[in-house]
Amino acid sequence: MNLVRFMNNRVPPHKRYQPTDYEHAANCATHALWIIPSLLGSSLLHFLSEGQWERVSAWLYGAGLSSLFIISTLFHTVSWKKSHLRSVEQCFHMCDRMVIYFFIAASYAPWLNLRELGPWACHMRWLVWVMASFGTTYVFFFHERYKLMELICYTVMGVFPALVILSMPEQSGLYELLVGGACYCLGMVFFKSDGIVPFAHAIWHLFVAMGAAVHYYAIWKYLYTAPANQVQTSR
Template sequence: MFSMGKTWRWKNSPAQPGKAYHPTTVEHLANCISHVPCVPLGVAGMIKLCSKADTYSKSVAAIVYGLAIVSLFFASSVFHLFSLFYINGRLRSTLQLCDRIVICLFIAASYTPWLLLRDFHASWGLTTLWSVWIAAIFGGAFQYVYLDRFKSVELMIYLAISICPAYSFIYMHERSGLPLLFTGAFVYLSGVIFFKLDGHIPLAHAIWHCCVFIATFLQFNAVDTFLITN
C-alpha cells in the first residue's frame, strides 16, 4: 500500500537526465483521478461511433479510433494505479513502456478517420495514412529501446508524429470539422508544456492528463459530427 507519510507533498525534485521523475503520493493520486474515469467514457464513445457507422470504411475508422482512445486511457490508468501503490520492478516498467507506446499509436489512430474517410488530391490521404502509422511504429520501437534515456528525442518524435501529417490536409477537398480538430490539437500541444514540467510545478502530469482529456473530447466530437454521422 502507498504510504500516507508523504501525502501532502505536492512535488519532488525534477528528474535527473536519463532518469524518470518520481511523483509524490498526491501526484500519484491526481494522475489516477484524472485518467481512470476516462476509461468507461472512452468505451461509451467507441460504442457510439460504431453504432453510427453505416459503411465499411466508417466502421474501420470508428473501431481503430475508438480502440485507440480506450487503450490510451486504460494503459495510462493501469500504469498510474500500479505506481500509486508502489508496485515496482519489471511489471511497472513494462506498464510504463506500454503507456508510452500507446501514445504513439494513439496519435496515428487520431489521424486515421480523417485520412481514411475524406477525399484528397491524388493519393495524399492513403500515403499519409501509411506514413503516420509507420512513424508511430518507429516511435514505439524507440520507446522500447531507449525509454526515458533521451527525453528530448522522445518529445521530438511525439511532436513529429503529431504535426507533420497535418500538412496533407492542404490537399483535403472538404475541410468541415478541421477547426474543431485543430482546436483539440492546440490543447494537446499546450499540454506538452506541463508534460515536461514534472518537479517544476505541482501536479504537472495531472494537468497534462486534463489537457489530453479535453483535447480528446474535442477531436472525438469532430470525428463523430463531421465524419461518422455525415
C-alpha cells in the same frame, strides 16, 4: 500553501521524477475518469457506421482512444501501489509510452480513411502506421534514454499528418482539429514541468483529455453524422 506536501523536488534529466502520493492519485484519476466515456463514445461511432471503412475507422479510433486512458491508468496505478515491482512497472511504463504513437495514428485514421484527400495524400493513410511502428520500436530499445528525442518524435508524428489534413478540399472540422491540437501542444508544457508545477503530470492528462474530447466531437459531427456528400466512404 506548503507545496512540499504536493510536489517533490525536480530531478536531473536522466532520472525519473517521483510523484507524491497526492500526485499519484491525481495521475490515476485524471485518466481513469475517461475510460468509460471513451468506451461509450467508441461504441457510438460503431453504431453510426454505415460502410466498411466507417466501421474499420471507428474500430481503430476507438481502440486507440480507449487504450490511451486504460493503459495510462494502469501504469500510474502500478507506479503508485506496486513500485517495488520494478520490472512490472517498467513494462507498463513502456506500454504507456508506446500507446501514444498508436493513439496519434488512430486519431488520424477516420480523417484519412473517410475524407477525400487527393492522390498524393492517400499514402499518409499507411504512413502514419509506419511512423507509429517506428515510434514503438524506438521506445522498446531506447526507453527513457533520450527524453528530448521522445518528445520530438511525438511532436513530429502529431504535426506531420496534419499537413495532409490541412489540404482537405472539405474543410469542415478543421477548426476543431486545430483547437484539439492546441490543447495537446499547451499540455506539453506541463508534461515537462514535474517538480516545478504541483500536479504537472495530472494537468497534462487534463489537456490530453480536452484535446481528445474536441477531436472526438469533430469526428462524430463531421464524419459520422454529416450529410453523405461531405464524407468519402470508399477508397
